[in-house]
Amino acid sequence: MRTQDAIDRLSLIHDQLARAEVYPGFRPPAVALVGVFGLLAAAVQPDASAVGFVTYWLAVAAGGAALGFASAARSYAREEDELARRRTRRVMAQFLPALFAGTAVTLGVWRAGPEVTYLLPGLWVIAARPHLPAAVWAVGVGYVIAGAALLLTADPTAEPSGWAVGGGFGIGHLATAVALQAGRRDDDE
Numbered sequence: 435m436r437t438q439d440a441i442d443r444l445s446l447i448h449d450q451l452a453r454a455e456v457y458p459g460f461r462p463p464a465v466a467l468v469g470v471f472g473l474l475a476a477a478v479q480p481d482a483s484a485v486g487f488v489t490y491w492l493a494v495a496a497g498g499a500a501l502g503f504a505s506a507a508r509s510y511a512r513e514e515d516e517l518a519r520r521r522t523r524r525v526m527a528q529f530l531p532a533l534f535a536g537t538a539v540t541l542g543v544w545r546a547g548p549e550v551t552y553l554l555p556g557l558w559v560i561a562a563r564p565h566l567p568a569a570v571w572a573v574g575v576g577y578v579i580a581g582a583a584l585l586l587t588a589d590p591t592a593e594p595s596g597w598a599v600g601g602g603f604g605i606g607h608l609a610t611a612v613a614l615q616a617g618r619r620d621d622d623e
Contacts, residue, residue, distance in 0.1 A: 462615040464505040468498045469607030476600020487594040488544045492537075498603070499533075569613035577606050 475494040482490060510522050580602045 460502075460610075460614060461505045462611040462618070464502055465607050465614060466611035468502045469604045469609075469611060471498055471501060471604075472600045472607060473604035474600075476596040476604065479596030479600065481593070484594060485544070487596075488540065491596075491599050492540065494600070498607075502607075569616050570610060573606060573609045573613055576609065577602070580606070 472494065475491075479490060480486070506522065510519055514522060584598055584602070
């Protein structure tokens with residue numbers, strides 16, 4: 435019985451340590467690549483109806499997620515030990531509900547009709563902070579400000595702008611990559 439208590443306490447200590455450390459699975463080059471992908475998607479966005487706009491950006495988001503999570507998935511499968519895998523599962527468990535909520539809001543607004551689709555770029559601009567370097571909070575503040583500005587200046591009569599989505603998405607990811615790289619340098623020192 436005492437051995438099991440000790441194992442349980444060690445597991446609890448590992449969980450506490452994992453909550454306090456910076457998650458290394460989000461690699462700066464992969465995050466920067468997702469940012470460039472968003473900017474390229476904004477540059478080539480076709481003229482489309484509100485439904486086409488949402489469909490296009492959902493596809494871009496899926497592609498960006500695949501690019502962004504590929505390095506974390508590779509590390510999980512090939513490099514991480516059980517403790518690191520537990521940390522990865524915890525980070526993903528905290529991130530995925532926000533991703534699903536954003537998708538649900540998008541689909542809800544999409545179903546409400548084209549007359550409210552103009553609000554989506556502002557609603558899509560979100561940020562996640564757990565397990566990232568402290569410098570990322572500034573990027574999060576930038577996302578909130580950009581999202582608020584898009585919501586407050588949205589014109590229901592104008593065509594949805596790919597730059598509103600792709601610009602915020604791309605610049606935000608590039609800034610996050612810089613913050614992640616700076617956080618890694620701080621950790622190394």
